[in-house]
Amino acid sequence: MYAKSQLSFDMENESYETDAPKQILATIQRKVVDCINRANQFFGTEFELPNANLRQKGRAAGTAHLHKNEVRFNSYMYQQNPQDFLETVVPHEVAHIIVFQIYGNDVRPHGKEWQAVMHKVYGLPPQRTHSFDVPPPKQSYYYQCHCQTHTFTKQRHTRAQKGTEYICKLCGTKLHFVDDLSKRH
Numbered sequence: 001m002y003a004k005s006q007l008s009f010d011m012e013n014e015s016y017e018t019d020a021p022k023q024i025l026a027t028i029q030r031k032v033v034d035c036i037n038r039a040n041q042f043f044g045t046e047f048e049l050p051n052a053n054l055r056q057k058g059r060a061a062g063t064a065h066l067h068k069n070e071v072r073f074n075s076y077m078y079q080q081n082p083q084d085f086l087e088t089v090v091p092h093e094v095a096h097i098i099v100f101q102i103y104g105n106d107v108r109p110h111g112k113e114w115q116a117v118m119h120k121v122y123g124l125p126p127q128r129t130h131s132f133d134v135p136p137p138k139q140s141y142y143y144q145c146h147c148q149t150h151t152f153t154k155q156r157h158t159r160a161q162k163g164t165e166y167i168c169k170l171c172g173t174k175l176h177f178v179d180d181l182s183k184r185h
């Protein structure tokens with residue numbers, strides 16, 4: 001009984017994990033199409049639609065990969081404020097794509113051409129920075145030998161807790177987990 005309910009809980013969890021990004025990506029893709037359509041109307045041309053994905057991690061809200069005609073978005077930041085993200089980050093990155101398709105490599109990334117697309121096509125201030133929170137740093141686990149402190153990833157920490165022993169290459173002594181760094185001496 002316990003095992004069965006545990007299993008169904010995990011499956012629910014999994015479907016949540018896989019469906020949400022799909023919906024986010026679909027919403028972002030619609031906005032990318034909308035941004036390209038507006039640029040098509042403005043310039044009286046047909047820009048090539050970039051591929052959009054959610055591969056952006058870290059401090060950037062999005063990046064434009066010009067030679068791949070690809071725009072990457074940070075779903076961690078999207079979820080903080082979807083409306084703001086769609087209205088500012090998506091046009092920002094698509095504007096890079098537009099500028100590249102018109103001018104190629106010869107212009108500065110946030111130069112007057114990009115600013116003009118932001119301002120005239122999208123009616124937006126050409127902002128270069130966003131105000132979304134950046135993801136917290138990956139959890140680290142600290143281990144101590146006789147000579148230094150070692151930083152473990154979660155995976156390595158799990159292996160150590162399950163019995164795998166780690167030896168310091170420098171001093172040759174066993175590493176021990178330190179719960180609280182402030183207690184270290």
Ligand SMILES: [Zn+2]
Nearest residue numbers: 092096109110
């Ligand atoms: Zn930019």
Ligand SMILES: [Zn+2]
Nearest residue numbers: 145147168171
């Ligand atoms: Zn050591």
